[in-house]
Amino acid sequence: MTNCLGDSGPRRGADDFVVKPADPRELVARIRAVLRRVAGAEGAPGSEGQEVARFAGWSLDTRRRELLRPDGVAVELTSGEYDLLLAFVERPQRVLTRDQLLDLARNRPYGGLDRSMDVQISRLRAKLGSRRHGDGEPGLIKTIRGIGYLLSSPVEWSG
Known part of the structure; x- marks a missing residue:
């Protein structure tokens, strides 16, 4: 059996789904997002x-989908939070728009009025403890006003 991308290896299975009746624009956007992820996965550090x-000081194990705080304690992430954090760590110190983050986090296309990305960012910031501190030190996920967000820390990958 082969999936729609011709991959007959162990990665068979659903990547996304669309509820009927589907808006053709949303279907096209989701197909493009899957193709970008497949193309990007070949060059992604992981x-x-x-x-x-x-x-x-944080550690994200992508194989086990586990986030460890600097003190070694595991932090539980929802699937959406994990996908969002993964989008950031694969593109550190790079500004990502809400639209890009929605695509990368395997959600639906951004419609411009949707604040769900802001809510997910807020929840992820709370788990990372990356709110602005009284000393003026910015958090790990920085807001770039009018554009999007970025992970302010460099990322090192290992096996």
């Missing part, structure tokens, strides 16, 4: 045998 991203 795809070269590197499975652990380390940033600002």
Whole structure:
């Protein structure tokens, strides 16, 4: 059996789904997002045998989908929070728009009025403890006003 991308390996299975009746524009946007993820996965750091991203003392094990605080305690993430954090650690110190984050986090296309991305960012910030501190030190996920967000810390990958 082969999936729609011709991959007959162990990665068979659903990547996304659309509820009928589907808006043709949403269907096209989702197909494009899947194709971008497949194309991007070939060049992503985690795809070269590197499975652990380390940033600002934190550790994200992409194979086990586990986030560890700097003190070694595991932090539970929802699927959406994990996908969002993965989008950030794969593109550290790079501004990502809400639209890009929605595509990368395997959600639906951004409609311009949707604040769900802001809510997910807020929840992820709370779990990372990355709110602005009284000393003026910015958090790990920085808001770039009018554009989007970025992970302010560099990321190192290891196997």
